[in-house]
Amino acid sequence: MSKKLYFISRDANWQHYRNEVLTYLANKHDYQVEILTTGQLKPYLHENDRLKYKIFKNVFSDEAKKSFFPGALSYMLKNKPGYVLGLNNGTQLTEYIGILLCKLAGIKFIAWTHAYDHKPIKNPLKKLFKAAQNYYFFTLADSIVTFSYAGRDYLIEKGFPKEKIHVAPNTLDTNRLLAIKEKIKVGFDRTSFLKTVSPEMNENSKVIIFSGRLNKFKKVDAIIRAMALLNKQDPNIHLIVVGDGDQMTLLKELAVSLNIQNKVHFTGYIFEETIVGQYFLASDIFIMPGYVGLAIVHAFSYGLPLITEDIDFHSPEIQLLHDGQNGYFVKENDEKQLADKILHLLSDKALLQQLSANALKTIQEEASIDLMVERMNTAITQ
Helix, strand or coil: CCEEEEEECCHHHCCHHHHHHHHHHHHHHCEEEEEEEECCCCCCCCCCCCEEEEEECCCCCCCCCCECCHHHHHHHHHHCCCEEEECCCCCEHHHHHHHHHHHHHCCEEEEEECCCCCCCCCCHHHHHHHHHHHHHHHHHCCEEEECCHHHHHHHHHCCCCHHHEEECCCCCCHHHHHHHHHHHHCCCCHHHHHHHHCCCCCCCCEEEEEECCCCCCCCHHHHHHHHHHHHHHCCCEEEEEEECCCCHHHHHHHHHHCCCCCCEEEEECCCCHHHHHHHHHCCCEEECCCCCCCHHHHHHHCCCCEEEECCCCCCHHHHHCCECCCEEEECCCCHHHHHHHHHHHHCCHHHHHHHHHHHHHHHHHHCCHHHHHHHHHHHHHC
16 A cells, blocks of 8 residues: 655745646655645646645635645644655744644654755844744754755754655656756757757857746846846857746846846746756856755756856855756856856857866756755665
């Protein structure tokens, strides 16, 4: 009989990668997964024979930071799964009450976590309160799955037993991404594709790409300002921006003000991987100056080196970036260094090919979906 696993999370109503990872885990290790969440599911999230969604009413408004959907806890206690996964987000009360109920009901609870706050808390009282929350959550958890080795080391330093902690590097379904990439490559003509993006592009075009939400944390404006510098040195360099968000209009206006609107190409939001993948295949480097999360896995799966700023609020996936080997860190808010590093890499074909090969090697050795689910399964069942 399949093992029954529940995952409690408010954000699961929009996070596609959780769907992918848990489906892969379920198929490989014989689980029946139910995701207990609230709000309205995004249309790109789909159930399958191994994974189902259960939606419960949030006692707070959907716009509020806090959430508590007690129906999920009643459902959990009624059906008694063997295992429950939960995140330690302090504003999500369902998980914090759920972990105590699991302890009382004899249900194994697995904390799935950053472990530390990758966005530093400056207020000392908030910092103290968060530390108390973490102590409660990680003490009650039967086992802990961290997204990174840094998270594991942090917890060990705080006194939690290392035997309880498992590192499952956060990733996407890399097997799916690599398979789609190979399928797209068949008959793919880069030059023809680039001409559909813009008549300004041709076989000699050098392409950098950003893909993600267009918000202030991603710092896409820094790429556009760097592009203004690059355009003076090599007019064959183009930037493709895949995504949408509240910064879209401002970014388009910035490109116009710098007179490089014919070098910066906005696609809008694209979800279908077979379409996004064509933009990635046609590109040379992935650029994300601000907050880097799972985008690094997406980029590396297509062999695209990453250039980002050396800042302290990247997500744990930044552990995959090895400076000078599969990409580069540049100084924060230094658009000239960003431009120089892009130009340096685009001007050295052998170096670009080496970093590209290393990016793919990183996926195979450090960020494969198989590695992640093996580690998760160990944490769940041991």
